[in-house]
Amino acid sequence: MSSNEVVLAFSGGLDTSFCVPYLKEKGLEVITLFVNTGGVDAEELAFIENRARELGAKEHITVDGGQDIWEEVVVPLVQGGELYQNQYPLLCSDRYIIVRKSLEVCRARGTRKFAHGCTGMGNDQVRFDLTVKALGDFEIIAPIREIQQEHTNVRVYEQEYLTQLGFATRPKFTRYTINENLLGVTTSGSEIDEWKAPGPETYKLTAQPSEWPSEALRLQITFERGVPIALDGQPIEGPALIATLNKSLGAYGVGRGMYTGDTTVGLKGRIVFEAPAIVALLAAHRALEEAVSTNYQNAFKPTVAQKWVELVYKGFFYEPLKANLEAYISSSQQAVNGTVTLETSGGTVQAVAIDSKHILRRTGAVYAQSADWNVTEAEGFIKLLGQSSTLHALVNRTGE
Numbered sequence: 001m002s003s004n005e006v007v008l009a010f011s012g013g014l015d016t017s018f019c020v021p022y023l024k025e026k027g028l029e030v031i032t033l034f035v036n037t038g039g040v041d042a043e044e045l046a047f048i049e050n051r052a053r054e055l056g057a058k059e060h061i062t063v064d065g066g067q068d069i070w071e072e073v074v075v076p077l078v079q080g081g082e083l084y085q086n087q088y089p090l091l092c093s094d095r096y097i098i099v100r101k102s103l104e105v106c107r108a109r110g111t112r113k114f115a116h117g118c119t120g121m122g123n124d125q126v127r128f129d130l131t132v133k134a135l136g137d138f139e140i141i142a143p144i145r146e147i148q149q150e151h152t153n154v155r156v157y158e159q160e161y162l163t164q165l166g167f168a169t170r171p172k173f174t175r176y177t178i179n180e181n182l183l184g185v186t187t188s189g190s191e192i193d194e195w196k197a198p199g200p201e202t203y204k205l206t207a208q209p210s211e212w213p214s215e216a217l218r219l220q221i222t223f224e225r226g227v228p229i230a231l232d233g234q235p236i237e238g239p240a241l242i243a244t245l246n247k248s249l250g251a252y253g254v255g256r257g258m259y260t261g262d263t264t265v266g267l268k269g270r271i272v273f274e275a276p277a278i279v280a281l282l283a284a285h286r287a288l289e290e291a292v293s294t295n296y297q298n299a300f301k302p303t304v305a306q307k308w309v310e311l312v313y314k315g316f317f318y319e320p321l322k323a324n325l326e327a328y329i330s331s332s333q334q335a336v337n338g339t340v341t342l343e344t345s346g347g348t349v350q351a352v353a354i355d356s357k358h359i360l361r362r363t364g365a366v367y368a369q370s371a372d373w374n375v376t377e378a379e380g381f382i383k384l385l386g387q388s389s390t391l392h393a394l395v396n397r398t399g400e
Contacts, residue, residue, distance in 0.1 A: 003111065004027060004028050004029050005028070005029045005030075005031055005058070005109055005110075005111040005113065006023055006028045006029070006030055006031065006111065006113040006114070006115050006141060007031045007033055007102050007103075007105050007106045007109065007111065007113065007114050007115070008020065008023065008030050008031065008032050008033065008057075008115040008116070008117075009033060009035070009098050009099065009102045009114075009115070009116045009117070009128075010032035010033055010034050010048070010052055010057075010060070010117075011034065011048070011117070012034070012044075012047060012048035012051045012052070013117070013177075013178075014155060014158055014159065014162075014169055014170075015117035015118075015119070015144050015158065016032075016116075016117040017051060017055060017158075017162060017167065017169070018117070018143065018144070018158040018161060018162060019115060019116075019117050019143045019144070020032065020052065020055035020056055020057055021055055021056055021161075021162070021165055021167075022143045022147075022161075023115060023141070023143060024056050028113070028141075029058045030056070030057045030058055030115075031057065031058060031059045031060075031061065031105065031109065032052040032057040032059070032060045032061070033060075033061045033062075033063065033101065033102050033105050034048050034049070034052075034060070034061070034062045034063075035063055035064075035065040035094075035097060035098040035101045035102070036062060036063070036064050036065060036066065037065040037066060037068075037069045037094035037097055037098065037181040037182055038065075038066045038069065038094075038180075038181045038182025038183070038239060038242065038243070039180035039181050039182060039184070039185065040180060045062060048060075048062075049062065054167065055167060061105060063101050063105075065094065065097040065098065065101055066182050066239040067237075067238070067239060068097045068100075068101075069093070069094050069097050069181065069182050069183070069239075070182065070238035070239050070242070071238070072096075072097065073090065073093040073094070073096075073097075073183070073312070074182070074183070074238060074242065074278070074281075075226075075227055075238070076308065076326050076329055076330075077089070077090055077093075077278070077282075077309070078226070078227075078228065078278075078281045078282060078285050079226040079227070079285070079329050079330065079332075079333050079336075080301070080304070080305030080308050080309065080329050081282060081285055081286050081289065081301075081302070081305055082302055082305040082306045082308075082309050083282075083309065084259075084261070084309045084310065084312075084313045085259075085261040085262065087257065087259045087260075087261060088257075088259040088261065088273065088313070089183065089184070089273065089275045089278045089279065089282070090183070090309065090312055090313060091179070091181065091183045091184050091185070091186045091273055091275060092123065092124070092127065092179075092186070092313065093183070093312055093317075094181040094182070094183070095124055095127040095128060095131070096127060096131050096312075096317040096318075099114075099116075099127075099128055099131040099132060099135070100131065100135060102114055103132065103135050103136060103138060106138060107136075112137065112138050112139050113138070113139045113141060114132060114138045114139065114140060114141065115140075115141040115142070115143065116128045116140070116141075116142055117142075117143070117144055118142060118144060118145070119144045119145065119148065119154065120142075120144070120145040120148050121148075121265070121267075122263070122265065122269075123263050123264045123265060123269070123313075123314075123315070125142065125145065126264050126265070126314070126315040127315040127317070128140075129142075129315075130315040130316065130317075130318075131315070131317060131318060134317075134318035134319075135318065144158075175189060175190045176188065176189040176190055176192075176202070177189045178204075180204075182239055182242050182243075183242070183275055183277075183278055184205060184246065184255065184273060184274045184275035184276070184277070184278065185204050185205050185273065185274045185275075186271050186272065186273045186274075187202050187203075187204075187271065187272045187273075188270070188271045188272070192270055192271065192272055193270065195270065198258070198272050202272050203256065203272070203274060204274065205246055205250040205255070205274040205275075205276060206250045206253045206254065206255060206256040206274045206276065207250065207251050207252065207253050208253070209253060209346060209347070211251075212251070212252050212253055212345075212346035212347075213251060213252065213346075216343055216344065216345045217248065217249070217252060217343065217344050217345075218341060218342065218343045218352075219231065219232055219245075219248070219341070219342055220232050220233065220339050220340065220341050220342070221280070221281065221284040221339065221340050221342065222338070222339045222340075223284070223285065223288055223336055223337060223338060223339075223340070224337055225330075225333045225334060225336060225337065226285060226289070226330075226332075226333030226336040227333075228241055228281055228284075228285075230339075231244060231245075241277070242277040242278075243277075244277075245276055245277035245280050245281070246275075246276045246277045248276075249276035249277065249279075249280055249344060249349060250274070250276040252344045252345070252346045252347070252349075253346050253347050254276045254279060254280060254344055254346075254347065254348065254349045255274055255275045255276030255277070255278065255279040255280070256272075256273075256274050256347075257272075257273050257274075257275075257279075258270070258271070258272050258273070259271050259273055264313070264314045264315060279349065280342055280349050283342065283349055283350065283351055284340035284342055284351055285336070285340075286351075287340050287351030287354055288336055288338050288340050288351075288354055288356060289333075289336050291354050291356065291358075291359045291360065292335045292336055292337075292338070292356055292358040292359055292360060293332070293335065293336070293360075294360070297332060301328075301329070301332050304325050304328050304329060305325075305329060307321070307325055308322060308325040308326065308329065311325075335358040336358075337356060337357075337358055338354060338355055338356025338357070338358065338359075339354075339355045339356070340353070340354055340355075341353035341354075341355075
């Protein structure tokens with residue numbers, strides 16, 4: 001146990017790679033921690049560990065966060081059914097899991113020092129710092145924010161700094177900032193930041209139209225209380241479901257999008273994202289929920305879910321209101337049970353069939369086809385339903 005130890009949330013990218021020797025120069029012993037929240041294969045895990053040791057980390061730790069992100073992010077996101085500003089599926093939300101796991105290591109090592117590689121220009125610094133403040137009394141060290149006070153082009157400075165120390169940088173880090181986790185992939189930088197069309201090399205999970213399979217794909221998702229529990233009739237764990245759907249639907253180009261919207265720091269943000277599984281689960285869940293919930297439930301719940309999404313996006317993962325909203329969202333899912341058939345020929349995915357004992361159907365009545373009420377009852381309903389508007393028109397009618 002050393003008071004000079006600092007736990008660094010480490011990804012192996014340019015920013016966190018820079019942080020290791022920088023923190024060592026400050027006289028700190030660096031413990032690098034990679035929280036695997038999905039989207040990383042064995043080869044990449046090995047690279048991250050070797051990278052940390054090469055840069056001079058005293059110790060490197062890898063912990064799994066896939067189940068955490070499934071339970072704490074994917075489940076309420078799918079149950080809620082909303083996107084940030086109706087566009088973005090919260091691929092940034094793994095940051096909260098990373099911070100919490102990092103602070104757990106801090107406590108285990110007896111240090112109050114936590115470091116991250118966030119810049120002073122984006123949203124992630126807000127997510128990281130607010131989470132730290134919510135979870136304990138820790139010292140936050142942010143090397144990239146520190147060097148921004150002296151250097152304008154930070155990424156160029158970081159590359160030159162590492163090069164001078166004899167450490168090479170990956171080619172992809174010189175052009176794009178790429179983040180991968182269980183939910184999918186986000187890419188920013190280069191032409192994306194310049195408001196130009198992204199190049200084809202931007203995409204990692206989703207195939208180009210010319211590569212889509214010729215035959216349509218059908219699959220079935222089974223839900224229990226709004227939680228996906230089975231794929232094509234076979235029980236499956238959440239992280240494995242996401243990985244499977246990302247691969248199968250990504251081959252059809254499903255889940256590709258570009259988010260342009262308002263960031264927490266007040267600037268317009270622009271990123272490319274790929275989230276085949278999330279897009280598919282949202283489509284399946286919405287189709288099922290709309291069929292089994294009442295008119296008022298379906299009308300009101302988006303208000304709650306939109307606020308939940310806003311809190312998660314803006315850094316308030318541990319705001320008490322978020323837990324309150326989750327309690328409502330969970331309670332709204334009692335009847336969201338059944339199986340949804342999804343289909344894609346490429347690009348988009350649709351719910352084409354729903355099987356549930358909770359569908360709000362009435363025997364002898366099918367909309368616009370048949371009913372168990374008579375014409376007189378229908379006319380009376382229309383008269384009462386529209387009475388206020390009809391009276392307004394009658395009382396204020398002029399020119400006759």
